[in-house]
Amino acid sequence: MKLDPNQIHFIPYKGSEEFACNFNFYAYKGKWLIMDCGMGIASKHYPMVDLLLPDPTFIEKRKDQLVGLVVTHAHEDHIGAVPYLWPRLKCPVYCSPFTAEILRRKIKEFPACKKMKITEITAGSDLDLDPFKLSFLDITHSVLENLSTAIKTDKGTILHTGDWNLDPNPPLGKATDGEKFKEMCKDGVLAYVGDSTNAQKVGFTPSEEEVSKGLIEIFKQQKQRIAITTFSSNVGRLYSIAKAAEAVGRKVVVVGRSMNNMIGAAKKCGYLNDVPAFLPPEAFKKIPRDKIVLITTGSQGEARAALSRIAQGEFRGVKLDAGDTVVFSSWKIPGNEKEINAIQNKFVAAGIHVVTNGNCGDHLVHTSGHPCQDELRSMLSWSKPHIAIPVHGERIMLDAHGALAQECGVPHVIVPQNGSVICLDRNNPRVIDTIETKFLGVEPRRVIELASTALSARRKLQYTGVAFISMVIDKKNKLIDDPQIDMVGLEDHGTPAEELMFNELYGEIETTLLDTNNNDLDAIEEEVRIVIRRLLTHRYGFKPNVVIHVYRG
Ligand SMILES: [Zn+2]
Ligand SMILES: [Zn+2]
Structure with missing residues (x-):
């Protein structure tokens, strides 16, 4: 594939047909920039494959022209593939201090990543990766230190939003500053590449503040133990849970490796230091039933996570009884519904109450970290892009985002698919080609091509x-x-x-x-x-x- 070096090209390699494996490339003047390098959770369709990775072969062939990889935030769909793929790319990595702390912890188990150079960037800072000049802005999301990126070139600026919403009152970190976005975009935005997750939903995503209030009300109603599960990466939610527990006079115990890892990283970066201590699992037995809040991993029904083991009665030292309550402070990621329902049914059968957003009246126990339609309208009006490219989501969300951009008067809207090669020519922006994109699958001891005949044979054996x-x-x-x-x-x-x-x-x-x-x-x-x-x-x-x-x- 030959690209005109005098035009900027954008390729959403993965992440524009699924909630996983975000891996985006920008090319200009013969140089390449990668935005995010995420993983996904494999479905049962791939026996013994736990994780999905984007196949890096396309960009690996161009690694001599790579100027760097920017990781916008610490969610697995943006950072998770870095330890697996970096040894094939060996480029400099740029991310916020918290994201860097998470990445350093991840690569400890990957000796091939020993020489990875991670440079910390912060909102307001500039980064010169010739021919791309990057600047970053804080933007709220369900993770700490999430960044939006302005990619400036002599051909124009691209606003790569990353994941975001406009929560006016996040529990940790700053609210999104619309004025700063307007300032950053004041010389014009050639292209906007943005999060489509909630593009089908009207209005605004409720604030985390609503969840903080909801949790206190739900906690007040409980007479016995409270267990609560959420995404470990949502440190703001952990903070709200700790505050709610404190408000009702309960102590917080944490189980699950990823949860403890995330709390450790957050504390190291200066967060979570103004809430009472998060206690280890051993404290569980010593705290009276009506004085405990147990935070646990496993909100997606993952078989090996703490919540699933607790539901089976197989988590040593932690047991729930009839009359206790389990709060799911999370949403069901599409594809995980069956596993989550199975765990919820197990609890209910044991006389344990299950609280979700759907059954706690007007209270909220979870909110999304992504923008609904009114938030998208705000961002589009701040940035006034010449071209809008919806990414991050399934086709139906990308389409809804595209329609909204059109309605907002964006002159050119291009709804991509994975592998679309989009030429950001101001006069004639268009898809000029589509490259084949593949997934890799992570087995316990190796990484294989997901389309491998060995894997399809194994699946067939499983069924027939x-x-x-x-x-x-x-x-x-x-x-x-x-x-x-x-x-x-x-x-x-x-x-x-x-x-x-x-x-x-x-x-x-x-x-x-x-x-x-x-x-x-x-x-x-x-x-x-x-x-x-x-x-x-x-x-x-x-x-x-x-x-x-x-x-x-
Ligand atoms: Zn995210
Ligand atoms: Zn994401």
Whole structure:
């Protein structure tokens, strides 16, 4: 792919069709800039794959022209892939002090990242990554020290919003300053590249202040233990929970590794130092039932997280009883509903109350960190872009964001897909190409291509089972002994049904060998495989895997 070096190009490689793996590239004068490098959670569709990463091959081929990677904030969909992909890119990394602290903690477990150079940037600071001149502004979001970026070039300025909302009263950090945005954009914005998450929702995202108040009211109503789960990265929410606990005279105990890690990082960066101590799990047993608030990881139903283990009664030293309450101070990320519902049902069956945004009256126990339509309108009116490119979300959200930008009078709206190569030519902005984009999957011990045949074979085995058959034949293709048959996932071992099936398979193999005109072993194997597969498909109504080995005796 050849790009005109005199035009700025933007490629949303991943993150513009899903809530995951944000990985955006800007190219100008032969140089490349990466904005964010996030991961995603793999669905059950990919057995033994925990995480998704964007495949960096495209940008790796251009790593000599890379000026840097900016990580806008510490959410996993923006930072999570850095430790895995940086060894292939080896470029300088820029982020806010809190994001840097999180990143330093992450890469401790990745020796290949030892030489990573992380430069801390703050709102108001400028960064010269020739030909890009970057400046940063604070913007509220459900994480600390989130930054919006103005990417300035001699061809114009791009406002890369990152994730954001306009919460007027965040519990920690500053509220978004609209005047500063107007000032930053006063010389004109060539392109606006912005968060589409809530673009279908009218009005404003409720403030975290509403959640702080809601939590106090909900806490007041509880007579026994309170457990509360939220995203560990939402340090402002942890602060609100601690304040609410303090207001009702309860102590806070924290369980879950990521939660403790996040609290440690926040404290190191000067946050959470004006709330009572967060106590370790050992304190759980020593605090009376009506005096405790337990903060736990696992709001998305993750099997290995603390909340799921508590629901199963498998978390040592922490047990909830009938009459206790679990508050889900979180939303259900699309795709996780089943797992979350399963945990909630488990609690309810045990007589434990479950509180969510949907069942606590007028109170709120969660709010989003992303902008609704009125907030998007504000940002578009501050920045008055020539081109609007909605990113960060699924297609339906990107489309809604695009329609809103049009309604706000933006002259050019381009709704991209992953891999769109967008030329930001002022006179004729357009998609000039689409590059293929891939995911990688993180297994416990390796990273593989998600489209690999090994992985699809594993998935198939999971669904359809397998029959292994080996046999030895003589020169006349006659069986020398009974074939060896092993079936996995098709019959219960040692049952009459299995015996019956084996006999049927023996008969079918014998007849096939008797009738065959083939003499080549590979051809015989294939012929037997087709016959057996047909028989099993007929019996079960689905197509099991069949592996045949034929040897000459
Ligand atoms: Zn975010
Ligand atoms: Zn995000």
